[in-house]
Amino acid sequence: MSICTTTATTQVDLTKVKPYGDALNDGKVQLAFTLPVPYGEEAEECAKQYAKKLGLNEPNVAYYCELTKGYTFFNVYGSAQATIDYTQIVVPKVEGEVLDRVECGEWIGENIGRDIVVVGASIESDAHTVGIDAIIQMKGFHGHFGLERFKNVVAYNMGSQVPCEALIAKAKEVNADAILVSQTVTQKDIHIMNLTKMAELMEAEGLRDKVILTCGGPRISHELAQELGYDAGFGPGKYAEHVMSFIMQEVQKRGWEKKVNIADR
Amino acid sequence: MKSKLNLDPKVVSSARQHAANIAHDMQEFIDRHTTVSTERTIVRLLGVDGVDEVDNPLPNVLVDHLKESGALPTGAAYLIGNAIVQTGKTPQEIAEEVAAGKLDLTKLPTCPQAEAAEALKPSIKATFERIDAQKAKRKEYLETIGEGPEPYIYVIVATGNIYEDVIQAQAAARQGADIIAVIRTTAQSLLDYVPYGPTTEGFGGTYATQENFRIMRKALDEVGEEVGRYIRLCNYSSGMCMPEIAAMGALERLDVMLNDAIYGILFRDINMQRTLVDQYMSRVIIGYCGIIFNSGEDNYLTTDDAIEAAHTVTASQFINEQFAVLANIAEEQMGLGHAFEMDPNTEDGFLMELAQAQMAREIFPKARLKYMPPTKFMTGNIFKGHLQDALFNLATVWTHQSLLLTGMLTEAIHTPLMQDRYLAIENAKYIFNNCRHIGDEMEFKQDGICQKRAQEVLAKADALLAEVEKEGLFSTIEKGIFGGVKRPFDGGHGLEGVCTKGENYFNPFIELFKDHK
Numbered sequence: 001m002s003i004c005t006t007t008a009t010t011q012v013d014l015t016k017v018k019p020y021g022d023a024l025n026d027g028k029v030q031l032a033f034t035l036p037v038p039y040g041e042e043a044e045e046c047a048k049q050y051a052k053k054l055g056l057n058e059p060n061v062a063y064y065c066e067l068t069k070g071y072t073f074f075n076v077y078g079s080a081q082a083t084i085d086y087t088q089i090v091v092p093k094v095e096g097e098v099l100d101r102v103e104c105g106e107w108i109g110e111n112i113g114r115d116i117v118v119v120g121a122s123i124e125s126d127a128h129t130v131g132i133d134a135i136i137q138m139k140g141f142h143g144h145f146g147l148e149r150f151k152n153v154v155a156y157n158m159g160s161q162v163p164c165e166a167l168i169a170k171a172k173e174v175n176a177d178a179i180l181v182s183q184t185v186t187q188k189d190i191h192i193m194n195l196t197k198m199a200e201l202m203e204a205e206g207l208r209d210k211v212i213l214t215c216g217g218p219r220i221s222h223e224l225a226q227e228l229g230y231d232a233g234f235g236p237g238k239y240a241e242h243v244m245s246f247i248m249q250e251v252q253k254r255g256w257e258k259k260v261n262i263a264d265r
Numbered sequence: 266m267k268s269k270l271n272l273d274p275k276v277v278s279s280a281r282q283h284a285a286n287i288a289h290d291m292q293e294f295i296d297r298h299t300t301v302s303t304e305r306t307i308v309r310l311l312g313v314d315g316v317d318e319v320d321n322p323l324p325n326v327l328v329d330h331l332k333e334s335g336a337l338p339t340g341a342a343y344l345i346g347n348a349i350v351q352t353g354k355t356p357q358e359i360a361e362e363v364a365a366g367k368l369d370l371t372k373l374p375t376c377p378q379a380e381a382a383e384a385l386k387p388s389i390k391a392t393f394e395r396i397d398a399q400k401a402k403r404k405e406y407l408e409t410i411g412e413g414p415e416p417y418i419y420v421i422v423a424t425g426n427i428y429e430d431v432i433q434a435q436a437a438a439r440q441g442a443d444i445i446a447v448i449r450t451t452a453q454s455l456l457d458y459v460p461y462g463p464t465t466e467g468f469g470g471t472y473a474t475q476e477n478f479r480i481m482r483k484a485l486d487e488v489g490e491e492v493g494r495y496i497r498l499c500n501y502s503s504g505m506c507m508p509e510i511a512a513m514g515a516l517e518r519l520d521v522m523l524n525d526a527i528y529g530i531l532f533r534d535i536n537m538q539r540t541l542v543d544q545y546m547s548r549v550i551i552g553y554c555g556i557i558f559n560s561g562e563d564n565y566l567t568t569d570d571a572i573e574a575a576h577t578v579t580a581s582q583f584i585n586e587q588f589a590v591l592a593n594i595a596e597e598q599m600g601l602g603h604a605f606e607m608d609p610n611t612e613d614g615f616l617m618e619l620a621q622a623q624m625a626r627e628i629f630p631k632a633r634l635k636y637m638p639p640t641k642f643m644t645g646n647i648f649k650g651h652l653q654d655a656l657f658n659l660a661t662v663w664t665h666q667s668l669l670l671t672g673m674l675t676e677a678i679h680t681p682l683m684q685d686r687y688l689a690i691e692n693a694k695y696i697f698n699n700c701r702h703i704g705d706e707m708e709f710k711q712d713g714i715c716q717k718r719a720q721e722v723l724a725k726a727d728a729l730l731a732e733v734e735k736e737g738l739f740s741t742i743e744k745g746i747f748g749g750v751k752r753p754f755d756g757g758h759g760l761e762g763v764c765t766k767g768e769n770y771f772n773p774f775i776e777l778f779k780d781h782k
Binding site for chain 2: 034067068073127142159160161185187188218236
């Protein structure tokens, strides 16, 4: 093996991927963590050994300090050894094409021929409206207008702390095509409990196949949503157009163009 | 003091006058009404505490008993006073007998109002002695161990377990925090009772209970003595039990309480009549006890746009100020809220933030302005988030804000880890120290971006307040002018707990709490 190579290694082996620092396969990762041990040289050594156990070679404790008595904070760099076969990765994604706001409105007009009705809320204990507002409220979020600004869409925003029962009752009252459930608080997995309750109630009410059930929030992925029995899930970086693109194509797929009333579906 | 932003004092006084008229108009409504939570506050202040055998707080049991008997308009003060006269028992014993079904307060013979009021005096005296002792204790601490300089570094703990909160809070104090806020468990704002006892289970926060207040107060006094700085305790006098929690805060020496005349209506969908009546009772308590209230204008900017809706924040600050004046709260206790929530991609956005913060400081020169960090545009990119917080810290020290809700780099990811709090405080301290007198050194360019922006926002706030005055606060809220949120007069939670005061009604505490300099 030559000591000096004149070219960079540029060919990534996608079957054995590891982190990139400034050279391929150097495995560089940075960690920030706290150990419940008193500040001192033993703490530094403890962090190094811990990083090794995590699979990092040559751990370097770049910085450490006392947070409070008995707790030490670390910034650690190291070279990760584990690799992943990128070619075998499968991520479930929301199907269908994503159209923008104006295109969605036109598409619904042409393909559905009636307004699409959605009802949304942040359910149960969750007092945060930021998620549901981002999707439904006229002004939307980050330059992406909300569903209230879409043509051929009627959207009801029930706000926060809405009991599942009330959300379902509203969906029945207005013959919603879809329900949007938002969950922002995730401490102790409360969002899972709330979302599960909603899915179970929909099932119990016999509505599971009659209304499209979607959820969204900062810690929600499409995969998680599907595991919980939802038709789709929308996480960070998804806006009103993503949600409506899915819903309108699903309405068409299910042949609900003329089925305005839930009872007919 | 000359305005660095060249604000027209005539516009400021016009806006303030409109707000005063709005608050006076509302006060007439408030004075004619009471609520279940206001009555429960009276019951608590008369010394009733504890729960019945199924964990219903006794103040609820007693007030529900009045409500069910149709006696709410007469009020708890008269009926308890009368019961003391008729039975010779204490308020606590009376509540216990009501809970046991042994006593019906509405079936007793009745005495004149003055006699009932007289019978309450020993209980009232005992309560005021307790509150006054807490005020004296705070004063003693401030005179002996002292306090950190403004801006006070304010951090939250939110583990759900009060004992875990204590560890986090003491750690934060050692790292430099001046104020510890124990975030409430999600949804407590909508409970129409205050849970009892120490609690170890909560989501996104910890139950506000009187026992939890006591536990945290003790822990902060201990760590305050250790670090040589009085550590202030903050909780929430908001939601359905706004005045009850203020009373508990008075008894357990809280120093800062979230308390807004309008917030609960807009963001928790609590009925507007209920909230306005409740906020008055809570604020007279807060005023007397030397507690700093924090209003919630910052929240408008999480639902509305921080650039377009900036004037609604200013307008609401004027309204909150004038409601506070009516409750006899000193300016130094007015923690009027605002926030650094503009889209970070805005060109010269920092200049607009600076203008807004400086304007708030000039309009409310003595207020303990509460400045909230970026939340809406925090993305999970902790590195950028740390920088956003740094700009926020710079605006804070530059414009002499009083209470710094310390921005966390992990906002939008999780409730703060111990290390997040450390990094956030380090960030703030670095900038405060490095730029300590920047506000005294720098001036704003005549007719430049900052001056023009502030003048424009102030003018719009004045116009909005003129409109609200004409329209009335209730119907303004119905139209969705604050925070872009519409709430109906007869909608929302808790309306069933509001009634007009009847014959014989009296609330002995309002005047007593308002009686201070």
